[in-house]
Amino acid sequence: MVVDTSKPQGAMAGPRYIESLKDGREVWLDGERVSDVTTHPALTGMVHELARIYDLQHSAEFGEQMTFVSPETGNRCSLSWQLPTCADDLKHKRRNSEIWNEQSWGQLGRSPDILAPHIITLYNSREALAAVKNPHCDFGENIANYHRLCLENDLFLTHALGDPQVDRSEQPQNEQRAVLEEDIALHVVEETTEGVIVHGAKQLATAAPISNETYVSLSATFVRRADPRFVLAFSIPTNSPGLKVLCREPVSQFPGSYGHPLGALYDEQDSMLFFENVLVPWDRLFMLYEATPLLQRLGSNVNFMGWANLCRIHFRMRLMAAVATMIAEAIGVIEYREVAAKLGEMATYCEMWRHAMDGVEHGAYMTDGGLMSLGSMSGMNIFFAQTSARMVQLLREISGSGMIMQPSENDLANPDLRPYLDRYMRGKGVGVEYKSRLYRLANDLAVSSFGMRQEVYEYWHGGDPNRNRINLLRTFDQSAVTDQIKDLISRPLPH
Numbered sequence: 111m112v113v114d115t116s117k118p119q120g121a122m123a124g125p126r127y128i129e130s131l132k133d134g135r136e137v138w139l140d141g142e143r144v145s146d147v148t149t150h151p152a153l154t155g156m157v158h159e160l161a162r163i164y165d166l167q168h169s170a171e172f173g174e175q176m177t178f179v180s181p182e183t184g185n186r187c188s189l190s191w192q193l194p195t196c197a198d199d200l201k202h203k204r205r206n207s208e209i210w211n212e213q214s215w216g217q218l219g220r221s222p223d224i225l226a227p228h229i230i231t232l233y234n235s236r237e238a239l240a241a242v243k244n245p246h247c248d249f250g251e252n253i254a255n256y257h258r259l260c261l262e263n264d265l266f267l268t269h270a271l272g273d274p275q276v277d278r279s280e281q282p283q284n285e286q287r288a289v290l291e292e293d294i295a296l297h298v299v300e301e302t303t304e305g306v307i308v309h310g311a312k313q314l315a316t317a318a319p320i321s322n323e324t325y326v327s328l329s330a331t332f333v334r335r336a337d338p339r340f341v342l343a344f345s346i347p348t349n350s351p352g353l354k355v356l357c358r359e360p361v362s363q364f365p366g367s368y369g370h371p372l373g374a375l376y377d378e379q380d381s382m383l384f385f386e387n388v389l390v391p392w393d394r395l396f397m398l399y400e401a402t403p404l405l406q407r408l409g410s411n412v413n414f415m416g417w418a419n420l421c422r423i424h425f426r427m428r429l430m431a432a433v434a435t436m437i438a439e440a441i442g443v444i445e446y447r448e449v450a451a452k453l454g455e456m457a458t459y460c461e462m463w464r465h466a467m468d469g470v471e472h473g474a475y476m477t478d479g480g481l482m483s484l485g486s487m488s489g490m491n492i493f494f495a496q497t498s499a500r501m502v503q504l505l506r507e508i509s510g511s512g513m514i515m516q517p518s519e520n521d522l523a524n525p526d527l528r529p530y531l532d533r534y535m536r537g538k539g540v541g542v543e544y545k546s547r548l549y550r551l552a553n554d555l556a557v558s559s560f561g562m563r564q565e566v567y568e569y570w571h572g573g574d575p576n577r578n579r580i581n582l583l584r585t586f587d588q589s590a591v592t593d594q595i596k597d598l599i600s601r602p603l604p605h
């Protein structure tokens with residue numbers, strides 16, 4: 111069943127979300143086509159966990175904090191999709207993002223709250239998009255209509271930006287690469303009265319198998335193209351004919367949640383997208399053949415994406431620091447100077463991040479597009495790409511071998527083994543069950559397949575950190591200090 115967008119119902123609810131995924135989408139996992147993503151063992155945990163959080167949008171406890179009343183339909187809609195027009199809106203949106211991340215333990219890089227700001231950012235550029243003329247559609251109108259559709263139906267989007275990792279030796283802006291791109295990178299092969307036919311692939315899209323639609327565009331690395339057929343931005347339903355979704359090896363397939371409390375619920379999947387002559391209707395295109403508005407947006411300081419990602423990272427940092435602290439207490443090492451200093455280092459990162467978030471909020475401003483943007487967050491994604499790895503390392507160092515040597519649920523249930531576990535595997539003032547469950551959580555943050563996938567995600571999700579560092583350097587205004595230095599070194603020496 112597809113989402114019935116003709117009767118918008120506002121904020122998504124769990125059952126509606128689950129039903130919306132039963133739409134004939136072509137998802138492949140481990141060589142087999144998945145008949146129903148909502149029941150497949152590798153995906154069902156994540157699907158039902160998202161359904162649970164969607165239901166909170168309708169709960170007495172969280173409903174008001176996660177939704178607002180749509181002026182158009184009167185429906186309560188998700189705050190993720192609200193167009194912020196004042197500082198208060200930003201505060202409400204921050205609280206909504208905090209709830210999404212408190213509920214999902216900061217583990218979802220592609221929660222529904224994450225992609226909504228991408229569409230809001232495009233909406234904010236609607237005049238620049240409209241300035242690019244096309245005989246078949248108005249790109250500015252398209253994005254405004256699409257935002258409305260997403261808002262009123264609370265669609266779950268992912269995005270796909272990069273080219274397949276086949277040959278990075280030639281850059282897409284080089285003419286000679288065109289032959290290779292012809293085969294692999296996504297491009298327009300034909301225009302019809304209904305839209306454009308696209309062919310090629312994207313690497314990669316997190317959560318594609320379990321989302322309603324994918325926003326397809328070009329990242330900063332790939333936006334400059336020699337061949338305009340490769341310049342396009344659009345959004346399409348996951349069940350579009352010709353779209354194949356290939357999942358990676360799951361990191362969720364563990365029996366029960368005891369051993370892997372995070373992996374069992376938050377494997378959001380990552381996937382390749384193969385487009386086999388897929389029709390993209392004219393009203394779903396936001397850009398075609400001309401990258402100027404996308405480049406302008408990349409170069410601007412407009413920041414609607416902030417809260418979703420910053421709140422996620424903040425919660426993930428606090429989770430790692432708290433688990434490390436509880437482990438240090440549980441094995442009686444918290445008083446050791448070296449351990450306490452490491453925990454203090456973790457606390458430092460959490461505090462720096464909190465202050466930075468407050469700074470981003472303080473720098474909020476009204477954009478030319480008429481929306482209230484958060485202030486600049488330049489450097490923050492780069493900072494976290496390096497800090498996350500450091501925090502994982504500190505968690506491992508503080509935890510020692512207990513990180514891997516813990517009894518299983520069945521070991522604990524075995525009466526022959528249990529006395530040994532109670533005696534030799536307990537902690538300081540805590541029983542074996544508490545200690546092993548705590549350590550299992552640490553394992554899912556710093557050791558398991560799930561934990562390692564999260565760590566790889568943290569490094570790459572903001573794009574290549576080295577490219578980002580270089581881009582930051584190029585826009586980092588040092589003129590005041592360099593002028594002062596030049597003045598100093600041009601003065602006569604005192605002697």
Ligand SMILES: Cc1cc2nc3c(=O)[nH]c(=O)nc-3n(C[C@H](O)[C@H](O)[C@H](O)COP(=O)(O)OP(=O)(O)OC[C@H]3O[C@@H](n4cnc5c(N)ncnc54)[C@H](O)[C@@H]3O)c2cc1C
Pocket residue numbers: 220268269270271272275278281313314315316317329380563566567570571572573574576
């Ligand atoms: C878990 C995970 C989830 C992701 N989810 C999404 C998603 O949902 N949507 C999405 O669009 N993307 C997603 N990504 C992709 C992510 O944005 C990319 O991984 C990132 O931009 C780097 O691109 P790449 O993986 O193709 O690496 P490559 O670009 O192939 O880089 C490989 C190596 O080559 C170097 N290199 C490459 N090109 C150059 C160059 N020109 N000059 C110098 N060095 C170079 C890089 O620094 C790196 O060391 C995800 C990635 C991961 C790991």
